[in-house]
Amino acid sequence: MADSFSLQNVLDNFKSCLSDNKEVFLKYYISGWRELVSFMNSLGSVFAFISKDAVNKIQILENFLTGENGTHYLTVQSMVKYELDNELVDLTKRGSHPESGCRTLLRLHRALRWLQLFLESLRTSTEDSKTSVMCSDAYNASLAQHHPWLIRKATGMAFCALPGRDTFFEVLNAGSHQEVVTLLGEALPLISEVYQITEDLYAKNNLLELP
Numbered sequence: 001m002a003d004s005f006s007l008q009n010v011l012d013n014f015k016s017c018l019s020d021n022k023e024v025f026l027k028y029y030i031s032g033w034r035e036l037v038s039f040m041n042s043l044g045s046v047f048a049f050i051s052k053d054a055v056n057k058i059q060i061l062e063n064f065l066t067g068e069n070g071t072h073y074l075t076v077q078s079m080v081k082y083e084l085d086n087e088l089v090d091l092t093k094r095g096s097h098p099e100s101g102c103r104t105l106l107r108l109h110r111a112l113r114w115l116q117l118f119l120e121s122l123r124t125s126t127e128d129s130k131t132s133v134m135c136s137d138a139y140n141a142s143l144a145q146h147h148p149w150l151i152r153k154a155t156g157m158a159f160c161a162l163p164g165r166d167t168f169f170e171v172l173n174a175g176s177h178q179e180v181v182t183l184l185g186e187a188l189p190l191i192s193e194v195y196q197i198t199e200d201l202y203a204k205n206n207l208l209e210l211p
């Protein structure tokens with residue numbers, strides 16, 4: 001089924017993300033996010049405003065990748081080089097390129113940090129840990145600093161609607177609790193590596209604060 005989620009699919013995509021010389025393939029980065037969005041959709045409609053924004057950003061990147069300049073969008077590295085060399089990025093304030101690949105991917109990149117923190121605390125959580133608390137702790141330590149008050153507020157309310165830890169493990173669709181924990185242990189180093197490579201690339205090019 002096209003819309004059936006499994007944690008394994010996320011893992012597979014992030015595994016395929018890295019090329020031999022550690023470049024990040026946009027195609028699999030996007031697919032990884034599509035999987036995560038389908039997971040979020042299965043949690044209920046309170047998350048619709050989040051998944052709408054994520055889908056919108058995924059679509060922008062996909063349009064670049066399948067567009068006439070698609071070959072330049074093969075990897076995050078080639079995208080950054082192409083867009084910077086051709087002045088296709090608004091660097092200090094939004095202007096003629098409000099939806100560049102660079103600024104769009106940066107939003108997902110920041111969300112990947114949230115995911116990394118959240119999955120790590122889920123992996124090491126105990127029976128009485130609360131998903132909503134893990135989620136908002138991860139959010140406050142990452143994405144929140146980039147979001148205005150209204151979005152932080154709405155996001156905080158959505159977190160309260162998260163299912164409990166047991167249900168959450170089930171929806172991840174990767175077997176028993178122990179199997180989920182094992183799989184998370186495999187997925188996290190991959191997600192962290194993709195995150196770190198992107199972070200270093202953006203830092204080197206001064207792109208971490210793109211408007």
Ligand code: 1PZ
Pocket residue numbers: 036037039040043047049050053054107108111114135139143151155211
């Ligand atoms: C499992 C529970 C899901 C929790 C998700 C935690 C992330 C909360 C993100 C809240 C986003 C709120 C809606 C839109 C925000 C946008 O303003 C920002 C900045 O973009 P800009 O306005 O500059 O164009 N968008 C983002 O920060 C990207 C958010 C992507 C979130 C993807 C979440 C995927 C969750 C996967 C679930 C496992």
